[in-house]
Amino acid sequence: MIALTTLLLALGGAGGLVAQALHLPMPFMLGSLAVAALAVGLFQHGQLRDYRFPMRFRTFFIGLIGVMIGTQVRPELISEAGDLVLTLSALAVFVALAHGGNFLIFRRLGGYSRATAYYAGTPGGLMESLVMGERAGADLPLLTAQQFLRIIIVITVIPTGMSLWFGHPVGSAAGFGPDARQPVTPEALALIALAAAAGLGLARVVRLPAGQITGPLLLSAALTLSGVVDLHLPFWLIAVAQVVVGVSLGLRFSGMNAAMLRRSVWLSVVSVSWMLTLGAGFATVLGWATGLPFLQLLISYAPGGVTEMSVIALSLAVNPAMVSLHHVVRILFTVGFMGLAEKRVNMEAG
Known part of the structure; x- marks a missing residue:
């Protein structure tokens, strides 16, 4: 297991380097995702048949991402509190419209059952959608494919679109300031790791939403705002985080056959196009x-997913703390709406 994980991460890193050489956007995440997906296509019935990516390892790296985002929190964020009330409140309307449109897409265009269409169309809350969808009698393989494809397509389209907009690839080392290329001391790395572990522990105790990222983020933000620590973000650490996220996402294609992918991908493209157009309107x-x-x-x-969109915001230096906050709230609204409608969906599905 350890040897296979190491090999996959090494191949993912090599894929990231190739993508960077080809001047692709978010090269280490998208390059590693493509390599992992290719590996699944070639070896899912062989060496990868019973393989599962170690989730504790992924969780720790999500914690590191949270710490890195927390170091970007500045007092100026408080001055935007009035604007945040408006943008966070508008997320409730966005979630309702996005989910409603997705339900029609999967129900009318895809021909899915009501339960499958409803839970496949949620714009967030991946695990909650799978759990509630299975309970409602949804087609779990289809539901799983649609939810993961939503994330994968969003994190592919957003950096690609921004690269076309800016006229150069985004999310590569060239996009970072001089601090990102400075060496990091072993003490600083140890402090980042310790903050990640402590933040993950805090999230479990307090039961924070999206705790894998929010716990370390809040702890790191508190340390940064207090002036206790002043950490800068090395690009190589962000690149490694992209590889871990990319490989773990690419492996999600395991168990999906060609027929399922053909049916799911075009519906996901339509669904994501609807949500991104809606999001652009709100923006x-x-x-x-x-x-x-x-x-x-x-x-x-x-x-996209909280982790994946946070990595994109972190890599682009686009106020990652604010971006992460919006995605956590989006998931809270989505899960809340699902909970309110669950009994009705289950009755109609029955």
């Missing part, structure tokens, strides 16, 4: 109302 209106940058709001409303 435009909210940008006009608050003066916040359009790009920052667009990433905040793009319906």
